[in-house]
Amino acid sequence: MAHYVLHGPDYIADPYPTYRAMAEDSPVWLQPETGHVYISRYADVKSVLLDAANFSNNRVQDRLSRVPDDIPVQCLASILHDRLVMTDGPRHRMLRVKMRDAFTAARVRTYAPMIQEVIGDHLDGIDWSEPVDFLKEIALPIPSKIILLVLGFPPADVTQLRQWTSDFYNWLASSPDSIEVRTKRAMDATEHMRDYVADQLRNPPADSEDSLLGHLLQDESAGVLTDDEVVANLIGIVNAAHETTTSLMANSMILLLQHPDQLRLMLSDPSLIPGAVAEVGRLESPSQVISRVAAHDLDLQGVSLRAGQLVAINLAQANRDPEVYPDPDRMDITRGGSPPLTFGLGEHFCAGTALARLETEELISMLLPRLPGARILNEPIDWRPTPAFRCPRELLIQFSAP
Numbered sequence: 566m567a568h569y570v571l572h573g574p575d576y577i578a579d580p581y582p583t584y585r586a587m588a589e590d591s592p593v594w595l596q597p598e599t600g601h602v603y604i605s606r607y608a609d610v611k612s613v614l615l616d617a618a619n620f621s622n623n624r625v626q627d628r629l630s631r632v633p634d635d636i637p638v639q640c641l642a643s644i645l646h647d648r649l650v651m652t653d654g655p656r657h658r659m660l661r662v663k664m665r666d667a668f669t670a671a672r673v674r675t676y677a678p679m680i681q682e683v684i685g686d687h688l689d690g691i692d693w694s695e696p697v698d699f700l701k702e703i704a705l706p707i708p709s710k711i712i713l714l715v716l717g718f719p720p721a722d723v724t725q726l727r728q729w730t731s732d733f734y735n736w737l738a739s740s741p742d743s744i745e746v747r748t749k750r751a752m753d754a755t756e757h758m759r760d761y762v763a764d765q766l767r768n769p770p771a772d773s774e775d776s777l778l779g780h781l782l783q784d785e786s787a788g789v790l791t792d793d794e795v796v797a798n799l800i801g802i803v804n805a806a807h808e809t810t811t812s813l814m815a816n817s818m819i820l821l822l823q824h825p826d827q828l829r830l831m832l833s834d835p836s837l838i839p840g841a842v843a844e845v846g847r848l849e850s851p852s853q854v855i856s857r858v859a860a861h862d863l864d865l866q867g868v869s870l871r872a873g874q875l876v877a878i879n880l881a882q883a884n885r886d887p888e889v890y891p892d893p894d895r896m897d898i899t900r901g902g903s904p905p906l907t908f909g910l911g912e913h914f915c916a917g918t919a920l921a922r923l924e925t926e927e928l929i930s931m932l933l934p935r936l937p938g939a940r941i942l943n944e945p946i947d948w949r950p951t952p953a954f955r956c957p958r959e960l961l962i963q964f965s966a967p
């Protein structure tokens with residue numbers, strides 16, 4: 566049986582040849598060490614994402630199985646259980662309705678002036694004569710500030726909230742810290758978030774009635790949502806919103822500066838910016854691999870799956886499927902055609918798609934005057950060693966004077 570190495574420096578630098586071989590030779594591949602099944606063709610990915618009856622989002626057990634038995638995780642488990650992206654069926658629909666209004670395309674358009682102001686103020690504070698640490702100075706702080714303003718948190722609390730949510734997020738992510746240390750931090754962060762939300766309930770921030778935070782707090786006091794559901798989904802949205810958008814912004818700079826013909830095209834016609842962002846998402850999908858578990862024993866194209874077995878869904882390769890995207894590795898900001906699966910598909914389609922696109926498009930549009938002649942100073946790119954998530958570890962850019 567074919568074997569694919571999904572770790573190591575060569576794979577992290579360029580996972581796509583491995584993915585291409587997997588899609589061609591083993592479209593449903595069982596990884597012997599983990600028992601996870603990989604799918605990577607566009608048609609297969611699409612059909613699994615649209616088949617909620619057979620493939621469940623409840624991966625809580627899988628996540629918890631990574632924590633040693635002697636570490637108490639009960640309070641964290643309940644937060645995982647309540648997260649939108651971990652729920653199925655009617656419960657998922659109930660929670661999703663609560664989030665929906667804040668992120669519709671029409672609502673997101675009303676955030677545009679705020680987004681422009683946050684980005685403009687931020688860019689005004691940068692010393693452009695020096696190399697810019699793009700992640701630290703631009704792509705991390707901007708989405709994080711925007712999502713907290715969209716949710717309705719007081720701007721003064723932004724740094725603290727970001728710390729708590731990332732302590733929770735890092736609990737199950739790969740990190741140099743031990744699982745004991747990460748678990749302790751995640752528990753502390755969750756407790757602080759619970760207290761914080763309780764405080765907000767007692768003293769709602771000014772002008773918050775019409776924000777997502779305001780709506781969630783009203784639902785909580787009316788007994789429609791529990792404390793844990795509110796905390797879990799606030800943490801979930803903040804995490805879902807900033808790391809991924811950071812990556813889309815950074816990958817946009819990388820691909821545009823590495824493809825001067827496409828950059829020139831975009832500079833000559835800025836109406837191509839949305840197409841450029843879609844093409845970046847296709848070629849360097851921030852969420853490379855997402856997952857489902859088999860809802861019951863079933864057969865997936867001749868491979869038997871047991872209930873609970875994990876299916877790794879390779880969005881990155883589906884987005885480079887040659888059956889769907891001719892010459893799939895070529896960057897073409899005018900490509901159009903089938904929508905890439907960058908933001909998923911079906912019931913769990915990313916709730917923040919319109920927001921992430923708008924932020925990234927606005928950022929590129931404000932950076933336009935500085936892009937002709939801009940250079941990446943740390944090539945080859947050092948990518949984070951996290952296969953499910955594609956983002957550089959560092960990105961130094963010398964921008965031009967406008």
Ligand code: HEM
Pocket residue numbers: 622649650651661664668712801802805806807809810813850851852855856907908909910912913914915916917918920921
């Ligand atoms: C470039 C940026 C982003 C990318 C690539 C991205 C990607 C994704 C993907 C692939 C999913 C589907 C997960 C699955 O089916 O298991 C998802 C779900 C989700 N995303 Fe995003 N996302 C981005 C930005 C955002 C932002 C800005 C928000 C905040 C509003 C957000 C909130 C969510 C939520 C709440 C879900 C869960 C939806 C559900 O389960 O019903 N995302 N995202």
